[in-house]
Amino acid sequence: MNNRVTPLLPGVLSAGLIAALVLSAISALISQATELSPLQIWRDPYLRHVTGFSFYQALLSTLLSIIPAIPTAYALSRRRFPGRELLLRLFAMTLVLPVLVAVFGLLTIYGKSGLLAELFKAADQSLPFSIYGLNGILLAHVFLNFPLATRLLLQSLEGIPFEQHKLATHLGIRGWNKFRFIAWPRLRQQLPHVVGLIFMLCFTSFAVIMSLGGGPKATTIELAIYQALRYDFDLAGGAILALWQMLICSGLVLFTQRFAKPLSTLSGSTSQQQQDQFDHWHAKAWDWLWISFALLLVLPPLLAVVGAGLNSKLPTLLTEPALWQAIANSLKIASLSCMAALIGGVSILLTSRHWRLQQKKLPADGIELLGTIILVTPGLVLSTGIFLLLRQYTDVFAAAFWVIVGVNALMALPYVIKTLSQPMLHVAQQYNPLCQSLGMYGLSRLRLVEWRALRKPIAQALAIGFVLSLGDLGAIALFGSQDFQTLPLYLFQLLGSYQMDAAAVAALLLLLLSLGLFTLVEKILIRTP
Structure with a gap:
């Protein structure tokens, strides 16, 4: 007993x-929250704007993180090259990378006095965008979440049984058809989990919004809570916003779980076994395009932090x-x-x-x-x-x-x-x-x-x-x-x-x-x- x-x-x-x-x-x-009512949110134009912007930036951030992660994960599942494991290790590090370090690295590259601005200045041009506001929020969220999405989707692709790759080769299935019939069903199982996780991370993002947003046009619910308590000492307002955010997050979790499906536990193939024998030059060029994109997104800000420090x-x-x-x-x-x-x-x-x-x-x-x-x-x-x-x-x-x-x-x-x-x-x-x-x-x-x-x-x-x-x-x-x-x-x-x-x-x-x-x-x- x-x-x-x-x-x-x-x-x-x-x-x-x-x-x-x-x-x-x-x-x-x-x-x-003495006047606890959902209608209070919609009566206040500022609260409506904060709620709307929270959803808007999280949706854009999620799409911009997930869409390029799909071809990048597929490319990494098909290519073997020196430094691949180091790149994947670097992708894993973004999960635990302090947000302010990422923000500083992005400012060093894309800020008003950053490296990119200096290059434009050398050509007598001004930087065509500002990193503060929605642009910077999206850039920071993609920098932090694109590697995470890529790793999660890559794990899913590496779980495809070798027999499926072998059968596709035997039947002459290649290119788009191989992605459609072999890779996509597996990715589709994992996508609800990845989308839900990244949307939640972006929706509840605090340090990124506080550093790169924060103005009246770029404030989320999380930052509005902080401002209400820290600067205005508006306890009732902060409480209503906090409860409102918790209600939204609970709904998002339940909504995501409704569409999520359990992953298959079939044994996966080894990295060499996934290589396609019908490997044309345009497939290689397509894959290397996305791998290069990943490198250009992740490496420069981290190197900039080291150089600037x-x-x-x-x-x-x-x-x-x-x-x-x-x-x-x-x-x-x-x-x-x-x-x-x-x-x-x-x-x-x-x-x-x-x-x-x-x-x-x-x-x-x-x-x-x-x-x-x-x-x-x-x-x-x-x-x-x-x-x-x-x-x-x-x-x-x-x-x-x-x-x-x-x-x-x-x-x-x-x-x-x-x-x-x-x-x-x-x-x-x-x-x-x-x-x-x-x-x-x-x-x-x-x-x-x-x-x-x-x-x-x-x-x-x-x-x-x-x-x-x-x-x-x-x-x-x-x-x-x-x-x-x-x-x-x-x-x-x-x-x-x-x-x-x-x-x-x-x-x-x-x-x-x-x-x-x-x-x-x-x-x-x-x-x-």
């Missing part, structure tokens, strides 16, 4: 704590106590957040795994959904509710550190659950009979079986959670102050005061910390015996 109860306890406690926190935050929001301000900024204090705060918050997310995620997955092995799919799906609730309740919305909740009992800014740790842990939790869900289930399916026959439970099973089998996905989950928290601007933007800063907030303030050389150094440090620690955490845990 004890063995039946034990796996349920950690997950139920973790899920209950998350549910209590979210419900308390929502209750605090509702208590401030190596300037005369580097020695001066490295002597600033405020910089090192911001770095120390970021590392503390990231360390605690990723550990809390891992503990919470593993606890929930132990319970969901136990139920799945007993064929109780509904409660297993339900408890995992609670763990990913941050996808429906964006970080700034949750931060708003916690802010309103705590201000009744204590000085919110005095407790800012722990609030940010908690919010960042919840933000990392969906990634932990998505990364570990299938590996943990497979380990249990494979080793449960053996462990039961040997009487192996508790810490001995954890050390000898679970840790050895799950070390790599655990390292990935920890690394992603760590770097996501390290580069987050959402919660710290609401709770931060001159006395309490993280490196992203420090960088944002330098950008806001147009100290571009100092900002370049801070962006370089944030980039090096993110990518270096991401790799270090993975390597240490994977190599640990």
Whole structure:
């Protein structure tokens, strides 16, 4: 009986704590929204505009990310070249790349004083566009989400069974027909998942809009919440907007799940087996066009961050106590957040795994959904509710550190659950009979079986959670102050005061910390015996 109860306890406690926190935050929001009515949104022209712009920029960003990702993923599935794995690794890095680093890199290339502007100036021309406003928002979202979409679609294409490629070759199916009959059915299964994820990321985007938008014409719901609370101290207005965003996000998740289909689990083909023997020069040219596009989109901003950061301000900024204090705060918050997310995620997955092995799919799906609730309740919305909740009992800014740790842990939790869900289930399916026959439970099973089998996905989950928290601007933007800063907030303030050389150094440090620690955490845990 004890063995039946034990796996349920950690997950139920973790899920209950998350549910209590979210419900308390929502209750605090509702208590401030004295005139809670959806009609209030439509009566206010500004709120209507903010809602409309949020949908408009998210839709355009998603289309501009997904449409080129399809031919790029197809090209990468057919071509093998030196540096391909490095390019895919670079694509993976954009998932954890701090948004402000990406913004700074884009400003260095496409800004008013950027490299492209200098080239136009040398030709006695002016830059034909401004990176601020909708143009910059779309550019930043494509830079961040196009690589993610490409990797997800490529994984789907690499799951096509080799027998299908072999049959297509035997029947002489090539070119457009091969894409139509072999690749597209697989892509069509994955597209609803990818579209839903990227639309949600763009719809709830905060740092990009705050850095490159923010004017009356380029404000989203998320930024309007921040402005209402931080600048106007309009608690009721911020609460109504936060509830409105949560309602929209919930609808979007349900809408996406309605069209999403489960992916086939057939074994995929190896990279060499997918090569088409009917490989004409125009197919190669088409593929290399999209691979070159990917390189030109992703590489220049990252190289620009490195080049711009190596300037005369580097020695001066490295002597600033405020910089090192911001770095120390970021590392503390990231360390605690990723550990809390891992503990919470593993606890929930132990319970969901136990139920799945007993064929109780509904409660297993339900408890995992609670763990990913941050996808429906964006970080700034949750931060708003916690802010309103705590201000009744204590000085919110005095407790800012722990609030940010908690919010960042919840933000990392969906990634932990998505990364570990299938590996943990497979380990249990494979080793449960053996462990039961040997009487192996508790810490001995954890050390000898679970840790050895799950070390790599655990390292990935920890690394992603760590770097996501390290580069987050959402919660710290609401709770931060001159006395309490993280490196992203420090960088944002330098950008806001147009100290571009100092900002370049801070962006370089944030980039090096993110990518270096991401790799270090993975390597240490994977190599640990």
